[in-house]
Amino acid sequence: MPKSSHNPFRNAQAHVDRACATLNLSDSARQLLRWPMREYRALLPVRMDDGRTRVFSAYRVQYNHARGPTKGGLRWHPNETMDTVRALACWMTWKTAIADLPLGGGKGGITCNPKEFSVDERERVSRAYVRAFAEVLAVDRDVPAPDVNTTPQIMAWMLDEYETVTGRHHPGMITGKPLQVGGSQGRHDATSYGGMCIIREIDSLLGLDLAGARYAVQGFGNVGGGIARLLHEHGGRVIAISAEDGGICNERGVDIPAALEFYTRNGHRLGGFPGGEPFSNEDLLTCECDVLIPAALEHVLTRQNAERVRARVVVELANGPTTPGADHVLQHRGVTVVPDILANSGGVTVSYFEQVQNTYNYYWSLPDVHAQLDTRITHAFHSMWNLAQERGLSLRDAAYVLAVQRVAEACRARGWF
Numbered sequence: 036m037p038k039s040s041h042n043p044f045r046n047a048q049a050h051v052d053r054a055c056a057t058l059n060l061s062d063s064a065r066q067l068l069r070w071p072m073r074e075y076r077a078l079l080p081v082r083m084d085d086g087r088t089r090v091f092s093a094y095r096v097q098y099n100h101a102r103g104p105t106k107g108g109l110r111w112h113p114n115e116t117m118d119t120v121r122a123l124a125c126w127m128t129w130k131t132a133i134a135d136l137p138l139g140g141g142k143g144g145i146t147c148n149p150k151e152f153s154v155d156e157r158e159r160v161s162r163a164y165v166r167a168f169a170e171v172l173a174v175d176r177d178v179p180a181p182d183v184n185t186t187p188q189i190m191a192w193m194l195d196e197y198e199t200v201t202g203r204h205h206p207g208m209i210t211g212k213p214l215q216v217g218g219s220q221g222r223h224d225a226t227s228y229g230g231m232c233i234i235r236e237i238d239s240l241l242g243l244d245l246a247g248a249r250y251a252v253q254g255f256g257n258v259g260g261g262i263a264r265l266l267h268e269h270g271g272r273v274i275a276i277s278a279e280d281g282g283i284c285n286e287r288g289v290d291i292p293a294a295l296e297f298y299t300r301n302g303h304r305l306g307g308f309p310g311g312e313p314f315s316n317e318d319l320l321t322c323e324c325d326v327l328i329p330a331a332l333e334h335v336l337t338r339q340n341a342e343r344v345r346a347r348v349v350v351e352l353a354n355g356p357t358t359p360g361a362d363h364v365l366q367h368r369g370v371t372v373v374p375d376i377l378a379n380s381g382g383v384t385v386s387y388f389e390q391v392q393n394t395y396n397y398y399w400s401l402p403d404v405h406a407q408l409d410t411r412i413t414h415a416f417h418s419m420w421n422l423a424q425e426r427g428l429s430l431r432d433a434a435y436v437l438a439v440q441r442v443a444e445a446c447r448a449r450g451w452f
C-alpha cells in the first residue's frame with residue numbers, strides 16, 4: 036500500500052485508531068476494526084461494441100458485518116483501486132453505525148471510465164460485475180447501491196442479472212433501484228435531503244440563517260446537484276457550483292434550476308453556463324461563503340488549501356473530502372466540519388428503508404420516507420453534537436467514537452473479542 040498521506044484507506048484507519056484509543060479498546064479489537072474482514076477481486080472480460088474484449092479490474096469489500104449484512108455503493112472510476120474501495124467500505128461501516136441501522140459496511144468498484152461506454156457497454160459491464168460477485172452478494176449478506184458514476188438503471192440491470200443467475204426475485208439484494216423494480220420514493224435525492232436536514236441543524240446551532248446564508252457546492256451530480264436544488268428551494272444563496280470541468284460563481288446566487296438543466300443537456304458539464312463567472316474547483320474551495328459543501332470526490336481539502344478556506348462551516352457530503360492534515364488546520368482555525376459519515380448518511384438510510392419495503396413488499400409515500408429520514412438523521416446529528424460538547428471532541432472524533440463503540444459492542448456480543 037502506498038505510504039502517501041493521500042491514501043484514503045490509511046486516512047480512514049487513522050480515524051479508527053483515534054476512536055479506539057479514546058474508547059480504550061484492546062489491541063485485538065483495534066486489529067479487527069482497522070481492516071476489512073473480507074475482500075474480493077475479479078477481472079471482468081467485457082465484449083465492447085467494436086467486437087474487442089476489454090478486461091476491467093473489479094472489487095468488493097465487506098468491511099465488517101457485526102451489526103448486519105454489509106451495505107455500500109458501487110463506484111465506477113478510472114482511479115478506483117482496492118485501497119479506495121477499502122476506505123469507502125470502512126466509512127460505510129461507521130456510517131451505518133452512527134445512523135443506527137442494523138447493517139455493516141461494504142463497498143465495490145470497477146476501474147473504468149464509464150464516460151467512454153455506450154449504453155449497451157454499460158449494461159454488459161453491470162451484468163459482468165454481478166456474475167463475478169453473485170456468490171458473495173445477497174440481501175442477508177452484502178447489498179450494493181449507487182455511488183459515483185453508477186445509476187438506478189445500472190442497479191436495475193444488476194438486479195436482473197442476479198435474479199437470472201439465482202432464478203428467484205430478490206429485490207432487496209441491491210438498493211437505489213428505479214421505482215418500477217422495487218425502488219423507494221425519495222432514494223434518488225436521499226443523500227441531499229439528509230444533508231439539508233444537517234445544514235438546517237448546524238445553521239441553527241451556529242446562529243446562521245438558512246435562507247440568508249451563502250453556500251458553495253463542489254460537485255454537481257446526484258448529491259451536489261441535489262443539495263444545490265434543495266438549498267435554492269429553501270431560499271439559500273448558492274454563490275458557487277462546480278463539476279469536473281470547472282465551475283461558476285455568482286455573488287447574487289446561481290440560478291440553480293437553469294444550471295441543472297444546462298448540466299443535464301451538456302453531458303454533465305457546467306463549462307459555458309452563462310449564469311455567472313467561470314471559476315476553478317480550487318477557487319470554489321477557498322471562496323468567501325458561510326457553508327462549503329464538498330460533494331464530489333475524496334481528498335479535495337488538503338493541509339495546503341485548508342489554510343485558505345474562508346467558510347465558517349464545511350458539510351462533507353462527499354466521502355472523505357478532507358485529509359487528516361486539512362482537518363487539523365480547519366479545527367485549529369475554528370472552522371466547524373460536519374463529518375461525512377454523518378452528513379451524507381441520508382443515502383444509506385433510505386437504502387435501508389428500501390430494503391425494509393422490499394422485505395414487506397409494501398411501499399411508503401414520499402412524505403413518509405422524508406419524515407422518517409429527518410427524524411433519524413436529526414437524532415444522529417444531536418447525539419454526535421452532544422458528545423462533542425460533553426467530551427470536548429471535534430464533531431468528527433465524536434462521530435467516530437459513537438460509531439466505533441457501537442460496532443465494537445456488536446463484535447463483543449458475538450464473542451469476536
Ligand code: NAD
Nearest residue numbers: 183184226254255256257258278279330331353354379382
Ligand atoms: P455523481 O457521479 O452523481 O457526481 C459526481 C460529481 O462530481 C459530478 O458533478 C462530477 O462532475 C463531479 N466531479 C468529479 N470529479 C471532480 C473533481 N475532480 N472536481 C470537482 N468535481 C468533480 O456522484 P454522487 O453520487 O453525487 O457522489 C458524490 C460524492 O458523494 C461521492 O464522494 C460519493 O461517494 C458521495 N456519496 C454519494 C451517495 C449517493 O447516494 N449517491 C451517498 C453518500 C455519499
